Amino acid sequence: MSESEAAAPALPPILPARARADTENRILAERLETLLPAIMREEGIDLWVLVAREYFEEPVVASMLDAESLHARRRTILVFHDPGAGKPIERLTFSRYGGGLFTPAWDPATQPDQWQAVADLIAARDPARIAVNISELHQFADGMTVSQYDRFTAALPAPLRPRVVSAERLAIRWLETRTPGELALYPAIMRTAHAVIAEAFSRKVITPGVTTAEQVQWWYRDRLLELGLEPWFHPSVAIQRQGAKGMLQGGVVIQPGDLLWTDFGITYLRLNTDTQHLAYVLKPGETVAPAGLRQGLANTNRVQDILTRHFAVGRSGNAVLAAARAEAAAAGLDVSIYSHPIGLHGHGAGPSIGFWDNQTADPRGAAPLHANTAWSIELTSYAAVPEWGGQRVDFRAEENAFFDGTAVHYIDGRQRALTLIPSSP
Template identity: 45%
Template sequence: MKNSLCTVLMAAVVIPLLSTSILFGSAYANVQLKASPAASILDQRARIEPENRMLNDRILTLLPELMAQKNIDLWLVLAREYAEDPVFFSLVPQPVFAARRTTMLAFHLQEDGTVDALSVNTYPFGEPYESVWTGGDLDEQWRALGDLIAELNPKRIGINTSRHWPVADGLTQGLYQRLLEVMPEGFEDRVVSAEELVVRWIETRSEGERAVYPHVVQLARSVIAQGFSSKVITPGVTSTDDVAWFLRQRFHELDLPVWFMPYVNLQREGLECAKDNPFCGTSGVIQPGDVLHTDVGICYLKLCTDTQEMAYVLKPGESDVPQGLKDAMAVGNQWQDFVTSSFETGLSGNQILAATQRKATSAGIDSSTYTHPIGFFGHAPGPTIGMWDNQGETPVRGDWPLYPNTAYAIEGNIRYELQEWDNQGVRIKLEQGAMFDGNRVIYLAGRQTQWHLIGPKTAP
């Protein structure tokens, strides 16, 4: 039964309703994105089927491989209502909003390499879970878990405890104590941290997710293009906060949850910020000649984005961005190339950062790199490749190795001295979603290579 279900899932993994995602990629290398995203967004009910199809695929095909790699034959994910383990919602079918009292998930790796997804839960989930307890009071539920552990007789029991990875530290002290109370005698020595399994589970993108992700990133970029336009911005009137709230409202109208408040700032001739400030910029009313920057993040079909782009406000008589800013954007793209060309399977985040810095220094580029994984979270676990406040080695997270089929926000900035601004420095702050396939980095929906231009409004 499981094998046939796996076949069906894999055959249907590219979602027909989202097949437009195959159009994205190099065709969207330029920033001028005109299409309205609304028509390609599924309503709440229609999202359930593709989300659950991708979940089933992950549990039946990806999880067995990861559990075998980490030598865990029973993985327990225990959660209570409104205090859910961070990994909980990546494991349960939708529509699920909470753990409902106490929810117990158990994943058992079989000798044939498959995984049984089991639940000890008053409220059954359905596929791919098999419910092994029919209901009763809380004490009976815990005894049922203990009986299940005894029956399965696992050699290594993974639980979600971690000192360094918050996403892998979801087992509360209270639940841990109850687990020990019902654990068969002598089984305590079989309990190990599942942190490496959790990180691999969260960071790895399945085939279905890799097909959908370009579409998700494209939605974020499309709304940025709307916000950075003359339809939204009137120089001398519109403020940076106005644009940020337009982006927030627009995402709300499209039913695309944001995972942080959109951020918009400006740089202006005569308002130079400190050379060591990677977030150079200020807020205020937007004027002609301003350089604008935004940072947005949305989640759709359980996949999150993190995107930063730049815009220029034309002065009267201008029809294009000044050459110095074009050159600055090109240098920013060159820095991106240094980052992505440094990706190599098995290298740590710290090693990728060091390689990027060597290339940038050799090219005479003043850069700051703080690239990070994306996925079920906008700031997902995986190799940290620099931090905005630490351009040296990052312990533990920076030591995590690079794996194939993982997604990243290629994030950072360069500082460039503009001749048009009397050699005042400007920060080109870029961030674009990308996928590492094991050999190369591919931008999920292209990257910004041209400036968003904001000019005088024209009559409709």
């Protein structure tokens, strides 16, 4: 991890399929063996039931499938049980296929009814709290469908039904927490994304006066195909231009003097990146960007510093947003903050810190921040650029970082200078 980002980083080696699978399985085993027991006990859950159907995997179950299990098979039911007294968590699977990191607990020949087999095991364990993924607010913790819930509760003995509770906090903690093994992988994953962005914002891809914004977007997609990587959203490329209103996109040709913006993210080794960078296309004879554009990015870097200073364990996302906005306003900065957790999902589980369309408190930002979480520090500041006749310009930035509970550390640095694209070779 570093504060400074390399200007044109080399692309790290991309792992072949077998090595990727081995890495993913090693990280999954670490998460199941160390993270899961800790958060179950912190949240006071004795037994956790997860249900998915083939091609309809809910977010938590999908994160628990090993690298060879690309989908749940038929109906897959996972059960985690804490027997207490410091004993290991039982990891059980009720499925016609699989095993691996889970112990098979269902013999269809003995008990054909899958739901009844689960209910019988739960009755034998007699847990005080039975958690299922039901949440009105968080999609990550709302994976149990109505039909599955009805079948599950119908199979449970009547005295156990009042013990069923929402696993909302447990599911969020599972998805939002990054382990040491994941943290060791993340810098190279971020460096990969940064290297691809550096290629996109270069004369290798962009010929001013010829290349359109849309062509750069599709170059990203083709480049990821070449590398055997996947985007988790379609890349964005847009132009801000002196005398033009807003962001220019699509078939607009990139010209000298343009300020370019990109939003780009990949999924690799089950972890996601989400990055926004800015570049300036030099006019003939220019060697640096106009001072007003450079100051605009410096303002955004200052907002990043303000925001990350307010991270604290137990503080809500809404409280972080309010404190950061107040400090930025006092400093005379015109800002919008819309940061989010990142990790197993691009827009990850955990409390949000603002939304571009809501800069006040939001129910999705009410939960507390936890240590060992990764974040997209996503925001913008606006500034009048003197060289563009006082035009209001949007200086967007997004960099991924890790919150260790005390401080926020950028995973592979952050952009502190505009990328420069020469107007001629």
